[in-house]
Amino acid sequence: xxxxxxxxxxxxxxxxxxLYLERxxxxxxxxxxxxxxxxxxxxxxxxxxxxxxxxxxxxxxLQDAVVASITEAPPGGSPLEVLGAALIEGxxxxxxSREHARLRMSAITRHPSLLERELLKLSTLSGAASTALQERxxxxxxxxxxxxxxxxxxxxxxxxxxxxxxxxxxxxxDSIGATLxxxxxxxxxxx
Amino acid sequence: xxxxxxxxxxxxxxxxxxLYLERxxxxxxxxxxxxxxxxxxxxxxxxxxxxxxxxxxxxxxLQDAVVASITEAPPGGSPLEVLGAALIEGxxxxxxSREHARLRMSAITRHPSLLERELLKLSTLSGAASTALQERxxxxxxxxxxxxxxxxxxxxxxxxxxxxxxxxxxxxxDSIGATLxxxxxxxxxxx
DNA sequence: GACGGGATGTCAGCGACTGACATGACTGTA
DNA sequence: TACAGTCATGTCAGTCGCTGACATCCCGTC
Numbered sequence: 549x550x551x552x553x554x555x556x557x558x559x560x561x562x563x564x565x566x567l568y569l570e571r572x573x574x575x576x577x578x579x580x581x582x583x584x585x586x587x588x589x590x591x592x593x594x595x596x597x598x599x600x601x602x603x604x605x606x607x608x609x610l611q612d613a614v615v616a617s618i619t620e621a622p623p624g625g626s627p628l629e630v631l632g633a634a635l636i637e638g639x640x641x642x643x644x645s646r647e648h649a650r651l652r653m654s655a656i657t658r659h660p661s662l663l664e665r666e667l668l669k670l671s672t673l674s675g676a677a678s679t680a681l682q683e684r685x686x687x688x689x690x691x692x693x694x695x696x697x698x699x700x701x702x703x704x705x706x707x708x709x710x711x712x713x714x715x716x717x718x719x720x721x722d723s724i725g726a727t728l729x730x731x732x733x734x735x736x737x738x739x
Numbered sequence: 740x741x742x743x744x745x746x747x748x749x750x751x752x753x754x755x756x757x758l759y760l761e762r763x764x765x766x767x768x769x770x771x772x773x774x775x776x777x778x779x780x781x782x783x784x785x786x787x788x789x790x791x792x793x794x795x796x797x798x799x800x801l802q803d804a805v806v807a808s809i810t811e812a813p814p815g816g817s818p819l820e821v822l823g824a825a826l827i828e829g830x831x832x833x834x835x836s837r838e839h840a841r842l843r844m845s846a847i848t849r850h851p852s853l854l855e856r857e858l859l860k861l862s863t864l865s866g867a868a869s870t871a872l873q874e875r876x877x878x879x880x881x882x883x884x885x886x887x888x889x890x891x892x893x894x895x896x897x898x899x900x901x902x903x904x905x906x907x908x909x910x911x912x913d914s915i916g917a918t919l920x921x922x923x924x925x926x927x928x929x930x
Numbered sequence: 931g932a933c934g935g936g937a938t939g940t941c942a943g944c945g946a947c948t949g950a951c952a953t954g955a956c957t958g959t960a
Numbered sequence: 961t962a963c964a965g966t967c968a969t970g971t972c973a974g975t976c977g978c979t980g981a982c983a984t985c986c987c988g989t990c
Binding site: 664690700704708735 | 819858884888891894898918923
């Protein structure tokens with residue numbers, strides 16, 4: 549598996565994040581990234597489809613976890629409950645450090661181009677969740693709406709997790725769960 | 740204001756949509772668009788920042804309408820109620836034909852690159868709505884969550900409006916309102 | 931009819947991205 | 961030990977998105 553210097557992909561992702569934070573996204577050339585990682589520009593594009601994708605290495609893992617969680621959920625439960633639990637479980641399995649997540653998010657929010665890609669990933673996650681819900685018998689229009697809303701809450705919960713001051717109190721699944729609960733309150737007829 | 744052939748911007752937007760539908764986004768060159776519109780490639784980039792933006796000419800108008808509606812809303816009412824009414828009003832003022840909206844959406848969903856831009860516009864709208872809510876005294880975290888959720892419902896409502904078969908029954912504000920109502924049901928504690 | 935300003939044209943150039951082909955490194959096998 | 965096959969990487973040439981600098985043209989104004 550490993551030849552030459554191993555893990556070119558990982559080195560490229562690391563070099564890219566560093567450079568995006570040091571100089572900014574626009575000011576960083578793919579050639580810069582490749583050179584810092586010790587490979588050629590061409591090699592970069594063999595590992596990542598474009599200059600943005602390099603910050604989204606593990607976005608597929610979250611989606612897989614969420615879909616699996618929906619599929620394996622016991623029958624019964626409202627769509628929002630099922631998906632909510634799946635998103636909390638996905639957050640649990642993510643296993644990313646707040647430090648790294650903060651740096652990554654910092655780079656992403658600094659440039660619209662990267663934000664676009666982040667939004668696309670969330671949209672893809674929403675689409676996959678919607679499909680998984682439909683396979684459980686949820687009607688398509690309902691599934692799409694629930695997925696959209698719940699993934700939105702997931703995203704907000706993730707950001708709130710990054711904002712917590714005290715490291716000891718920061719728990720991603722808790723934060724997602726709390727945000728989903730708040731969603732229910734805000735949407736409640738009385739609110 | 741108008742010299743040479745008037746409305747180069749509008750001609751460019753029209754030519755771009757046509758070509759994206761005829762050949763696809765990737766297969767269309769900015770030079771192609773410019774030639775069909777009777778201008779130079781350079782002129783294209785004076786009117787639009789990039790090849791995607793050309794499909795999002797009036798996205799600012801919706802945002803302005805929504806923000807204005809939030810700002811002018813009478814005091815009282817939950818954040819979700821205020822924003823929901825503002826989004827319905829925004830939909831009312833949009834004034835786009837379903838035919839044109841369908842073609843545009845068809846082009847957008849055909850290519851992830853365009854979908855990214857659509858998502859960014861919605862995110863920007865959400866951010867603006869959140870800010871407007873905060874100026875009404877809504878706490879920042881709540882405002883962000885409500886804005887995210889409500890704009891998501893708006894987007895789903897818009898798509899549903901496009902899907903309605905009978906032209907006579909298709910009303911955008913109604914569709915947005917119905918989707919918001921469904922959101923409340925789905926999120927209600929009992930559901 | 932000279933003047934000024936805004937929209938357009940022209941041109942040169944950088945950087946993102948791709949296809950085609952060559953080369954290197956490591957594995958399995960005789 | 962030699963040889964062949966495979967897969968990641970390197971090399972090279974080319975297209976296209978996008979930008980800055982400068983020239984030009986059309987129009988209203990004085």
